[in-house]
Amino acid sequence: MRQLTILISLITFILLSTPCSASKWDVIILTTSGLNGQLVPFSEKSELNNGNMLRTFGGFARIQTVFESYRQKFPNKTITIATGDDLMGESIQDDQGKVVLDAMNRMGFDISTLGNHEFDRGSNILAKYLANKNFPTIVSNLIINPGSRLLKYIKPYTVIERGLVRIGFMGLILPELTMISNPGTTTSVNHDLLEVARLTARKLVNEEHADIVVLLSHISIDDQKLILESIPEINIICGGQTHKDIFPGQEVIARDGPTTGLMVQGGARGRFVGVLKLRIDDGHLENHEWTIIPITNSIQPNKETFDFIKAHMTKKLSTAMLTISTKPLDTEVKSIRIQDEPAGKIISKILMDKFKTDIAFQNSGGIRGNKIIPAGPIYASDIDTMLPFGNTVTIIKITGEELKQVLERSVQNLPESSGAYLQTAGVQYTLDLNGTPQTLNITKQGKVISIKTHGSRISNIKIHDKSGNYIPIVNDKMYSIATNSFLASGGDGYITLKNSKQKVETFIKMSEVIKSGLSKMNSITYGNEISTFNLNGDPFFTVSQSPDK
Template identity: 25%
Template sequence: MILSSQALVQRPKHIGISQPSRARSIMHPRVFVSILTAVWLLHSSAPAQEPNAFQKGAQLTMLQINDVYETSPVGGLGGLARVATLKQNVARSGATPLLVIAGDFLSSSVASSIFKGRQMIEAFNAMGLDLATLGNHEFDFGKDVLLARMGESRFQYVVANVFDAATGRPVGGAAPHLVKTFGTLKVGFFGLCLVSEEISGDKRRGLQFLDPMTAAERAIAALHREQADAIVAITHLSYEEDRRLARRFPEISVIVGGHEHFPITAMVDRTLISKAGSDAKWVARIDLRRDRDGLERHLSMVTVDATLAEDAATATVVAAYDARLGKELDVVVATSRVALDGESRSVRSGETNLGNLVADAIRAAAGADVAIVNSGSIRGDRVYPAGPLSRRTLLAMQPFGNVICTLVVPGRIVRQALNSGTAQWPTAAGRFPQVSGLTFAIDAKRPEGDRVTNVRIGGGPLASDRPYTIAIPDYLLTGGDGYDMFAGQRIATGPEAGEIIVAALERYVTTRRDIAPQVDGRITIVR
C-alpha cells in the first residue's frame, strides 16, 4: 500500500492527513495538530513498485528510512532485505534512487547491545545504502565504537555539526555537506544531529557538537556557492526543531528527518518535511524534478510488508546475525545467589525481589530519583532459580523491547501514579507498581484510588510540589495500564532517546556479576 500526496509545488493547495498505523510510539497533541495542518495524503492501492507519471519523469528519487533498530520485520512490517528490493524496483523503473537514513541505527536493541551496531552496518552495506546522518543513538557506545562502525561503512555520512575534538574535523570522515548531480539537477545535501542532554557524559567524550542552526547556516552558504539547484537537509532533530529549521532557511527544499517514531509529512512555508516512522516499516519516497517553474516535489509513504520480496544478499547478512544472536543469548552474564520471583500472582500484587531488580536497573540507567515499572512488563510467570543468568533469561524477564523514559514531575504526580497502580489491589493486576528509590504503604482500609500512604523518597517524606526525576517504561508514558497522569509532564528523555530496558538490566547485573536482590520493605501493607 502507498500513502501518496499530490505533486507538491512550493505549497500544497489542499489540507488534511491520513496516516499509517503506528506501533509503540507516541504523538504529542501539539505535534499532531501541526501535522494536520500540513499536507494532504491520499490512499492509493497501486503497488509500491509501480511509478506514476510524475515519478517516471523524476530526476532524483530519494528513499528515506530513519530510526531503524531491527534488521528483520517487526510485527510483519519492515525488514532491510525488503527495503533493498524496493530500491532495486525503483532503479528498474528507470528512476535514480538514493537510499538515505536519517539517524538512529547503531542502538538500541538486544542485537546492538551485543554486536555494538555492526549488524546494522553490514546490512546497510549489503542493501546499498547511499547517505546517512548521525542520530543520538549513534553515540551510545562512545566515540571509539562510532568511529569503528563508520570505518566499516561503504556509504557516505553527511554531518555538519559533530566534530572529532582531537582534530577539529567532522567525525569519522563525514562530509559536512556535498553536491550530487542527477541529470541536469544539482542537489546539495547536508546533515544535522540533535544536540541535547540525551547525548551526555561518556557519549560526548572526544567529540564536539555545534549548534544545528549555526551549522545549517554554514552548510547552506557553501551549497549556494556550489550553485545547488535544490537543498536537502538530512536531519536527526525533533519535529519542532525541523520546523524551526524550515522557517529560518526557506531555501531548504526538503528536510529528510528522523527522531520521531511515527510517519510525519508536513509543509512549513516552502519546505517539505518528511519522517518515515521507525524500523523501516515505511519508506518515504521523495521524487524531485526541475521544470521551468522551479522544483517539483512528490512524496509517497510506502508500507514495507510481505508484498516486497527479500533481497537475497541482504537477507543472507540478516540471517547470519540472527543465528549469531541465538548463540549470544545463551551466554551467561551474571549469577544470582537467590531465586528471583517472577510469578505473575506475586509480582502483580506485591513487592518481589525480581521487581526490585528490574526497577533498580531502570533507575540506575536513568540516574533518576525514583523508578516505577508496571508489573505486567515483568514476564515468565515463574520463579527463576538461583544460579547462572543468561541473556536469554533476561530477555524472558523483559521481552517487550520497552525503553526507559525519564520525566521531571512534582511529588503529587508520583503519588497519583502509585495510587493508580494499586487501584485494583488486592486483585493481581499488570498495573501494580514495582519501585526503586522510594517506599510506600498500601492501606487496605482506605478507598480504591486513595490507598497509598507514607510515601518516602531518599529517606524523607514525599513533598507534593517538589520536582523529582522519575524513570518509567515508555509504555507508561503513553498511558499504558492506566498511568495517564504522566501526560503533559516534562520529558527529560523520551522514547526516541531512551535505552532499551533489557539492555539496561544486562548492564546492571553484568557490572555486579554476583547478585542477591531482596524484598526489603519498599511496599508494606497496612491492614
C-alpha cells in the same frame, strides 16, 4: 492509525503495481528514519478488532526490495538515505553494530546522518563503525576536536549528482547530544541550529553550486519547521529524531517567498520507506510527490540479505527463558517515559536487591523496545532488547538533600515524556506538577555545568528501610544507590550524580545482572493499581522464588 490502515489497504506495494512515468521525475529520494537496528520484522497492534489485530512491519531485507525496485524503475535517479539512530538495539550487543552496518552496506544506502544513539558506546566505537561504511556520514553542527578519529569519517556536507542535478546534503544533530548520550570529551554540538543551517546551506548553493539542498535532520519537529520557514536555501528536510509519521499531504511547509519547503519522514524501525519524487527545472524545485510505503508482509524480502540476517539472528540472539511474567510488561515510549511501569520497576528492584543498596533507579530512556511484552515467558533476548546499551552498574552515595535534586530532575519535564524519567525502587515521593520544575545551566556545546533552579515539585520523600517500612529521608544522611554507568557519569542531565565523590564502578554489565536476577525467579506478577508517583510499598512485585535457584 486510521490513516495507516487506509494506506495499507490501498497501497499493496504500490510501486510494483502502478505504472509510472520515469521521465517526469529527476530525483527520487528514498528515506528511512530511526531504523534502531531493527534487522527483522516486528509486530504491533492496529486499531482493527478493538486493537487486538497484530500487523507486521519492517525488516532490512524487505526495505532492500523496495530500494531495488525503485532503482530499476528510475535508473541513476534514486538516492537512499538514513537519518540516524540506526546503530542500536539487541542486534549490536556484541559486535558494535557490524551486522547492522554490513546489512546497510548490502542495501546500498547512499548517505546518512547520525542520531544520538550512534554515540551511546562512545566515539571510539562509533569511529570503528564509520570506518567500514560504504556511504558518507554528514553532520554540520558537530564540533570535533583535532586528533579525534571521527574527523576522518564525518563531514559537514556533501553533494550527490543524479543526471544533471546537483543535490546538496547537510545534517543536524540535536543540541542535547552530550546530555543524553556519550560522545566523550572530544565531541560537542553547536547549539545555534539556525546559524549553522543558514551558513551551510548558502555554502552548498553559492560555492558547491547545488541545485537543491536537503537537510538530514535528527532534531525536533519545531526546530525543523523554524529552519524551513527561515532559510529559503533549504528545500527539503528529511527527519528522523521524532519518530513522527508524515503522511502525504502533510509534507508542505508554507513560508515567505516564491518557494515552499518540504518536511518528510517515514516510520521508525523501518515501518515505512518514504518516497519523495522531485522535478527539477533550471536548478529549481518545480514539483514533488510524497508517498510512504508500508513495509509489510506483501513485500518479498531480498534473499541474500534475508539469509545474512537470519544467520546472524540464529547465532546471536539467545532464546533462553529466564522466568514467567503473569501480566504484560509495557516498554512503550508513551508509557514508560511519563510514569512508573513494572518493566522499569523490575530492573530497579533487581539492582537494589543484588547490590543491597537503599535505592535503585534506571532512566526510562535507557529501556528500549517500545513494545508490550505479553504475559508469559521472559527470554534473555527480551532483556537484550530492553537494555541494549552495554551500561554497567555503578554504586553511588549521596545525601538526602541531593536525592531530592535527583528526583526533581526526573520529573522536570512532566507531563511531557522524557527519557530522564526514573524507574525507581526503594523510594516513595509526592509530586506537585504545579511546583517549579528544575532547570539546568547548560553551555552552548550542550554540557550541563550546574543546577540553575532547584525545583519544588517533589516532597514527602520516604526510603524503604530494612524493616519493610517507608521512613522520611534525612537531608544530611548518606544513602546508597545502584544505577547505570550512563546516569552515574551525568547522562540525561544528572549533574548531581556526576558530582558525587562516593562512587564505585562495578564493571558488571547491567543486562547480565537483570538476566541473572530474573533467572532466580519462577514467576513474577504485580498489582493492578500502578500509582504514577506513589507505589503501595516495596516489594511492588510478588515473586515466586525457586528453592533450586
